[in-house]
Amino acid sequence: MDVTPMSRWIKVGTLEQIPRLGARVVQTRHGPIAVFRTADDAVFALLDQCPHKGGPLSQGIVFGHHVACPLHNWSIHLKDGQAEAPDEGCAKRFQVKQDQEQIFLDIGD
Amino acid sequence: MKKMKLVMVGNGMAGVRTIEELIKIAPDLYDICVFGAEPYANYNRILLSPVLAGEMTVKEIMLNDVEWYQQQGIELHLNKKVVHIDRVNRKVLTEDGMEQVYDRLLLATGSNPVVLPIPGKDLPGVITYRDIYDTHAMIEAAKQYRHAVVIGGGLLGLEAANGLNLRGMAVTVVHLGDWLMERQLDKVAADMLKSSLEKKGLSFLLNKQTTVINAGPDGRVESIGFSDGQTIPADLVVMAVGVRPNEELAKASGIHCLRGVVVSDTMQSFDPKIYAVGECVSHRGVAYGLVAPLFEMSKVCANHLAQLGIGRYEGSVTSTKLKVTGVDLFSAGHFQSDADTEEIVLHDAAGGVYKKIVLKDDKIVGSVMVGDTSDGAWYFQMLREKQNVAEIRDHLLFGQSHLGNTGHQGQSRAAEMADSMEVCGCNGVCKGVIVKAIKEKGLFSLDEVRKHTKASSSCGSCTGLVEQILASTVGGAYAAQPNRNKPLCGCTDHTHEETRQVIRSEHLLSISAVMDFMKWKTPNGCASCRPALNYYLLSTWPHEALDDPQSRFINERAHANIQKDGTYSVVPRMFGGVTTANDLRRIADVVDKYQIPTVKVTGGQRIDLLGVKKADLPKVWADLAMPSGHAYAKALRTVKTCVGSEWCRFGVQDSTQMGIQLERTFAKMYAPHKVKLAVSGCPRNCAESGIKDVGVIGVDSGWEIYVAGNGGIKTEVAQFFCKVKTAFEVLEYAGAFLQVYREEARYLDRTVHWVARVGLDYVKKRVVEDEESRKALYGRLLYAIQDEKDPWAERTLGLSRHEFEPLSVLD
Numbered sequence: 001m002d003v004t005p006m007s008r009w010i011k012v013g014t015l016e017q018i019p020r021l022g023a024r025v026v027q028t029r030h031g032p033i034a035v036f037r038t039a040d041d042a043v044f045a046l047l048d049q050c051p052h053k054g055g056p057l058s059q060g061i062v063f064g065h066h067v068a069c070p071l072h073n074w075s076i077h078l079k080d081g082q083a084e085a086p087d088e089g090c091a092k093r094f095q096v097k098q099d100q101e102q103i104f105l106d107i108g109d
Numbered sequence: 110m111k112k113m114k115l116v117m118v119g120n121g122m123a124g125v126r127t128i129e130e131l132i133k134i135a136p137d138l139y140d141i142c143v144f145g146a147e148p149y150a151n152y153n154r155i156l157l158s159p160v161l162a163g164e165m166t167v168k169e170i171m172l173n174d175v176e177w178y179q180q181q182g183i184e185l186h187l188n189k190k191v192v193h194i195d196r197v198n199r200k201v202l203t204e205d206g207m208e209q210v211y212d213r214l215l216l217a218t219g220s221n222p223v224v225l226p227i228p229g230k231d232l233p234g235v236i237t238y239r240d241i242y243d244t245h246a247m248i249e250a251a252k253q254y255r256h257a258v259v260i261g262g263g264l265l266g267l268e269a270a271n272g273l274n275l276r277g278m279a280v281t282v283v284h285l286g287d288w289l290m291e292r293q294l295d296k297v298a299a300d301m302l303k304s305s306l307e308k309k310g311l312s313f314l315l316n317k318q319t320t321v322i323n324a325g326p327d328g329r330v331e332s333i334g335f336s337d338g339q340t341i342p343a344d345l346v347v348m349a350v351g352v353r354p355n356e357e358l359a360k361a362s363g364i365h366c367l368r369g370v371v372v373s374d375t376m377q378s379f380d381p382k383i384y385a386v387g388e389c390v391s392h393r394g395v396a397y398g399l400v401a402p403l404f405e406m407s408k409v410c411a412n413h414l415a416q417l418g419i420g421r422y423e424g425s426v427t428s429t430k431l432k433v434t435g436v437d438l439f440s441a442g443h444f445q446s447d448a449d450t451e452e453i454v455l456h457d458a459a460g461g462v463y464k465k466i467v468l469k470d471d472k473i474v475g476s477v478m479v480g481d482t483s484d485g486a487w488y489f490q491m492l493r494e495k496q497n498v499a500e501i502r503d504h505l506l507f508g509q510s511h512l513g514n515t516g517h518q519g520q521s522r523a524a525e526m527a528d529s530m531e532v533c534g535c536n537g538v539c540k541g542v543i544v545k546a547i548k549e550k551g552l553f554s555l556d557e558v559r560k561h562t563k564a565s566s567s568c569g570s571c572t573g574l575v576e577q578i579l580a581s582t583v584g585g586a587y588a589a590q591p592n593r594n595k596p597l598c599g600c601t602d603h604t605h606e607e608t609r610q611v612i613r614s615e616h617l618l619s620i621s622a623v624m625d626f627m628k629w630k631t632p633n634g635c636a637s638c639r640p641a642l643n644y645y646l647l648s649t650w651p652h653e654a655l656d657d658p659q660s661r662f663i664n665e666r667a668h669a670n671i672q673k674d675g676t677y678s679v680v681p682r683m684f685g686g687v688t689t690a691n692d693l694r695r696i697a698d699v700v701d702k703y704q705i706p707t708v709k710v711t712g713g714q715r716i717d718l719l720g721v722k723k724a725d726l727p728k729v730w731a732d733l734a735m736p737s738g739h740a741y742a743k744a745l746r747t748v749k750t751c752v753g754s755e756w757c758r759f760g761v762q763d764s765t766q767m768g769i770q771l772e773r774t775f776a777k778m779y780a781p782h783k784v785k786l787a788v789s790g791c792p793r794n795c796a797e798s799g800i801k802d803v804g805v806i807g808v809d810s811g812w813e814i815y816v817a818g819n820g821g822i823k824t825e826v827a828q829f830f831c832k833v834k835t836a837f838e839v840l841e842y843a844g845a846f847l848q849v850y851r852e853e854a855r856y857l858d859r860t861v862h863w864v865a866r867v868g869l870d871y872v873k874k875r876v877v878e879d880e881e882s883r884k885a886l887y888g889r890l891l892y893a894i895q896d897e898k899d900p901w902a903e904r905t906l907g908l909s910r911h912e913f914e915p916l917s918v919l920d
Contacts, residue, residue, distance in 0.1 A: 013916045021633060021659040024916035035916060039633045056675040059663040061636040068636030070663040070671055072567070075636075086561045107919065 009097065009104035015041060016101065023058040023067070028107050033094055034058030035103065036078050038065055044078035045096035045105055051076075051089025112140045115414065116201055116211035118191045118358065120145025122154060123387030123403035124217025125173055130411030132181060134630060138415060142184040142209055144191050144201070149241055150175050153551060155400055155583065157244050158265075161272030165548070167241060172551045194362035196380055213382055213414060216359055216370055220352035220388035220398065225260065229322025234330035235346045238269045247347065251276035254344030258282075258333050260319055262289040264429060266349035267306065273345070274310050281312040281341060283319055283333070293429045293440035294477055297456065298463055301479045305436050305461065314341075322346055354389045354396050369396040374421035376410035386410045392424060399427045400583075404553065412602065419628065420602045428489045430482065430580060439485035442475030442492050443467055450474060455506045464506050471499040484508035486576045497868050532574055535567035540578060547582045555579065568822050598637040600629050605855040609645050618646065618654045634660075641856035644743070644781065648851050651893035658909070664741035667912060668900045669726055672719065677726060679718040680740035681733050682776060685750045685768035685788075686714030692735060699732045713747030713785060715740065724913055730901040736776070737901040743857075744779045745786070748772040749797065753790030753807065762807025764790035767836055771805075774840055775847065777897040778890070781854040781863070784847065785820075799827050802850075802860040803843045808832075812839050816846055816872070817864035825861045828869055831877045845876045845886035851893075852886075 018024045018037040025048055026033045032048035034057050042065070048058045055071030065078045075084035081091035095106035115131075117124050120143055128141060151173040159165040178185040186203070193202040200210040222237035224230055234254075236246050250257070251273055259270040262284030274280045282289075288299035303313055318336040322343070325331030333343040354369035365371045365379040369391025376384050376392075386406045388398055397403060402425035409422040428441035446452040446467050455464045462480035466473055466488060473492040478485055487508070491498060498505055526532075528541030546552060546561045555576055559566040565575040596602050603611075608627065617623050620642045624634060634642065639660035646654035658666045669677035681696070696716060700708055707719040715738055721729055730737075740746060748771045751757065753764030768788040778784070787796040788805040798804025800820035804827045806813045811834040818827025833842055849872055854863035864872060876883050904913075 010919060012919070017911065017916060019659055019911065024911065027915050027918040029920065032915075053673065054675075055673075056671075059667070059671060059675075061639060061662065062659065063633050063635045063639065064631060066635075071673065073636060105919075 008106045008108075010107065012103050012105045014101050015043065015098060015103060018043070018103075021062045023060075023062065025056075025058045026105060030092075030107060032056070032058070033105065033107065034067075035096060035105065036062055036067060038062060038078065043096050043098055043103055045094040046076070046078065046081045047092035047094070049091060050074055051081075051083055051091050052087065057091060113138060113212035114210060115139035115141045115213045115215060116209055117141065117143045117215040117217055118201065119217035119219055119387070119389070120147065120151055120185075120187070121217055121219045121387060122151065122172065122400060123219075123407055124215060125151040126404055126407040127215060127217065127386050127410045127414070128181075128183065129173075130408050131414050134411065134417065135415035139213070140184075141181075142186070142211075143178065144186045144189050144203065144209075146188070146190045147240060147242075148188045150178065150185070150187070152241065154240070157238075157241070158268035158272060160241075161244050161247055161269065162275050163272075167244075169548060191358060194358065194364075194383070196362060196364075196383070199382065211382075213384065215410070215414070216378070216383060216385040216389060217387045218355040218358060218389040220396075221355050222348065223351045223353055224348055225319060225350060227319060227321060229324065229330065230348075232322055232324050232330045232346075233328060234344060235322055235348070237348045238265055239352075247273060247345070248276065250345040251278050255279055256281075256342045257345040257347065258341065258343040259347045259349055260284075260333075261349035261351070262286065262313070262315070263349060263351070264290060264293065266347070267302075269347050269349055270311055271306070271309070273347070278345070279312075280310075281314060281343075282306075283314045283317045283335075285316070285318055287316060289313070289315075290440075293444070294438070294479075295444055295465065298438070298440075298465070298477045298479045301458070301461065301463055302436065302438055309436075352388065352398060354391060356389060359383075359385070359389070367391055367394075374409075374423060375413045375418075376406055376422060377413070384410050384414065392422065395424060397425065397427065399429070400553065401425065402427060417628065417630070426489075426493050428485065430485065437478075437480055437482040439476070439478040439482035441485070441489045442473070444475040444477040453502070453506055466505060468498070468502070471497050471502070473498060481508075483577055486580050487573065494866070496866075497870075500869075526578075532578065533562075533564040533567070533571045536563040538562050538564040543575065543578050544582050547579060552579070553583060597641060598635055600631040600634050600638050601627060603627055605641070608642070609649065609853070612645050612649050616650070618650055620646065620657055620660055644779065644856050647779065648893070652896075658912075665743070666909075667723060667726065668737055668741060668904065669721065669723075670741040674720075675723075676720045677723055678740070679721050679726070679729055679733075680711065680715050680738035681735035682738040682772075683715055683735075684772045684776075685748055685765050687750075687765060687769065688716075695733055695735070699729055702732065703729055705729075711740070711747075713740075714749050715747060724915075727904050727910075727913055731905040733901075735901075736899045739777070742779065743782050744777070745772070745775045745784045747785055748775075749785070749787040749801070751789050751795035753788075757790060759793060760790035760807070761809045762790050762812065764788040764796065764805075764807055767805065767807070767812070767839060768796075770836060771840065771843065775844065775890075775894070777899070778847065778851075778894050780847065780851050781856050782859045784850075784860070786843070800824060801827060803827075803846060805839055805843070810834070812836075814839065814842055814846075817860045817869070819859055819861040821859075828864070830869075830873065841883065841887045842876060844890045845883040846872065848886040848890040848893075849875050851890070 012026045020037055021039055023034045023036040034046050034048040036044045048056050050057055050069040052074045055069040057067050059070040060067040066075050068075055074087050081093040083089045097104050153170040153172050156170040190204040191201045192204050200208050202208055222239045236243050257273045257278040257280045259266045259282045262282050270280045270282045288296045289303055320336050321334040322330055323332045330343055330346055332340050334340040356366040356370050359370045360366045370378050370385040370389050371391050372378055372385050376386055378385050387403050406422050409420045412420045430439050450467050450469045453466045465477045467475040472495050476488045526540045530540050532538055532540050543562050543564050552558050565572045597605050623642050643657050643660040663671050669679055703725050705718045709717045711717045748768040750765045750768030754760035755763055784802045786803045787798040787801040789796040789798045790807045798806050800818040804815040804818055813832050814830045815827035816830045819825040850860055
């Protein structure tokens with residue numbers, strides 16, 4: 001993350017704007033990206049599409065460092081987008097960081 | 110901190126399952142060291158019979174291979190027998206002189222087969238049937254020899270006999286008792302079993318006591334003799350006359366044993382640092398030999414080893430299924446009737462079907478079945494749950510499929526289904542896939558099958574069928590989790606009922622308070638328990654507990670129904686299904702303005718606008734200016750009505766007005782699941798009151814109320830509840846019924862499931878027979894829903910705006 005040039009971090013909002021154990025969506029040219037906030041105030045960003053049937057992960061219930069997809073209850077790891085075994089699949093992950101309550105997203109090229 | 114040392118003696122199914130459970134809940138608490146006397150890692154002993162019968166291979170029945178122990182960081186010593194426990198210095202000593210200290214010791218030494226104390230018992234060719242070694246010995250013997258004698262006509266003996274017969278030997282089963290499997294079968298069932306096994310080529314000698322085993326010239330067994338002087342040839346003798354808990358090690362180390370290592374409900378022996386599980390254990394005087402109870406012990410033991418201290422093992426009711434292909438047999442509980450019990454019997458000797466159910470006080474206490482065992486799981490569940498069967502007793506024997514299901518449940522007979530047949534229509538799972546997963550992954554429970562195959566994980570209507578497949582694949586190893594004691598979810602060992610009770614008795618007002626108080630195993634629950642807890646809190650402490658939107662499913666958070674493409678549907682409320690030109694005009698305008706792609710009339714007499722973008726929802730609601738129809742919520746959905754006496758020439762009551770009144774009173778009422786009502790104006794019942802949670806039918810003299818019907822997954826005709834005279838009484842009785850449901854059902858129970866569990870009599874007692882109780886219930890319901898705001902109106906004014914707007918929009 002450190003090698004990413006500063007210029008690629010885009011400010012998308014503040015931690016406070018995302019409910020704890022919830023998510024908000026950032027609209028981007030890659031499609032919607034879900035930015036999650038867990039109980040311990042960690043933030044994660046995944047493409048807002050479940051690897052199963054494309055369900056909007058941002059709408060799911062967040063627990064621990066997982067989200068349950070609202071369509072068929074697949075459990076997705078927020079850290080890497082991997083579906084919980086025995087399900088298989090991966091939601092695209094994006095770099096996200098916090099700096100003094102501000103949230104920055106790196107959506108790549 | 111240095112980890113504690115856990116040493117396990119014995120490497121069988123119960124012990125390893127305990128370790129698995131322990132690693133799941135406390136991965137870093139112990140360094141684990143396992144001693145196994147056998148040269149193999151953990152395998153599924155239950156499936157030795159299919160291996161003997163040539164239906165499976167040893168490789169297929171391995172549950173945990175050596176790599177698994179490595180991955181878990183477990184020190185594994187195979188082929189090492191522990192011979193002494195030094196309890197003072199807390200260490201174990203092996204046969205070859207190795208010492209290992211422990212902080213906690215887990216004994217899982219299993220059981221030993223009983224060897225008859227008769228001359229010739231040690232001859233070559235005389236074996237017991239217990240492990241892979243014995244199985245191989247039988248397979249080898251079958252290649253070279255002709256005559257096999259199996260002593261013991263119990264479950265294990267018959268499976269051994271069947272396997273040897275399939276491998277080409279001439280097999281005679283010798284049994285001391287009057288009939289086979291007398292601990293599981295009555296005489297009728299045993300005789301049927303005997304004749305079907307005879308057809309497969311087995312011979313039987315009943316009432317025979319073996320007195321001697323004779324050697325031939327080569328020193329190997331040659332014949333076997335009985336107390337009546339008869340002698341028959343035998344090249345192989347298999348003793349399958351029972352097992353005895355292997356308590357030697359414990360006994361020699363001064364631990365209290367009495368036909369097994371005596372343990373408490375927390376699976377501790379008399380030395381509190383030493384736990385014991387599995388077949389070596391004597392719990393409340395009972396030693397178990399089936400897998401299901403052993404696994405229940407494992408779970409409790411792991412919990413206490415993990416120092417969580419929740420849960421007790423309180424004993425198990427077990428059932429038996431014979432794993433002999435082509436012979437279906439099921440037995441559970443007290444199958445012999447006596448003076449206090451009654452029996453219901455169906456016996457079709459020619460057709461090979463025998464079913465017997467033993468009842469005591471209208472509850473099933475035992476069952477034996479031969480030929481058609483597909484309903485075994487169902488009877489067994491009712492047995493364990495002590496369900497009152499008085500109402501279904503006249504058709505009990507015809508099975509669950511006879512009880513008016515239209516779904517898949519029980520429609521097909523699991524064992525007869527082809528592998529290619531679809532079991533789970535929601536997830537497209539065929540029988541073959543389920544069987545393969547059970548065998549390859551070593552699955553034992555419904556939950557595991559759901560996880561791995563998805564079968565029955567959506568609507569759940571095929572649950573019974575999946576359980577049947579599980580039961581017929583793993584045989585006696587399977588026992589459905591007793592529904593009554595089912596934990597709320599994987600985050601806790603507490604049941605729904607316990608959780609509700611604690612919320613009430615401790616006056617808990619938030620999810621985190623419940624999780625703290627009840628020591629939840631996960632930091633903030635999961636998508637199963639959080640919505641349940643949120644509901645329990647709100648329904649127990651209305652106007653006090655605070656709603657947690659993040660613990661609601663998206664539909665209840667967004668107040669619209671999420672669709673497969675991520676858009677939402679909007680269903681405005683039309684009380685009693687009655688609308689006006691103005692409302693319709695506004696709906697039409699909204700459809701045009703927001704370009705809503707589909708407009709559909711619903712089954713509950715409403716209009717559904719499908720394909721609305723989430724960001725448009727507050728604007729759509731504002732333009733509609735109609736209240737929420739709660740079509741997305743676990744709440745009162747609709748009251749369906751017919752036109753009734755106002756227009757209909759047959760109508761005897763004003764069903765439309767009654768429906769509107771019900772809906773106005775109970776709208777905004779949240780519940781464990783969705784709730785649907787209907788009111789018909791005459792017995793022609795055009796509003797379909799017979800399949801609703803509460804169905805009201807107008808008759809000339811008043812109203813009949815029916816409850817706990819269901820038109821969905823499992824069509825259930827509503828049951829007659831009571832008859833009342835006035836519209837107010839309809840409100841009060843219906844409301845009181847719904848309030849008991851709201852206060853006592855499990856989250857996601859429909860009324861039909863809940864009433865099936867608690868019994869209609871109980872609900873009638875609370876509502877119909879007890880006026881004071883009824884009025885109190887109705888009062889609590891009105892209090893709970895008073896001042897409940899319309900969620901759409903609140904959101905058009907800006908509440909929860911973040912729910913509907915993106916955090917930001919990048920170029």
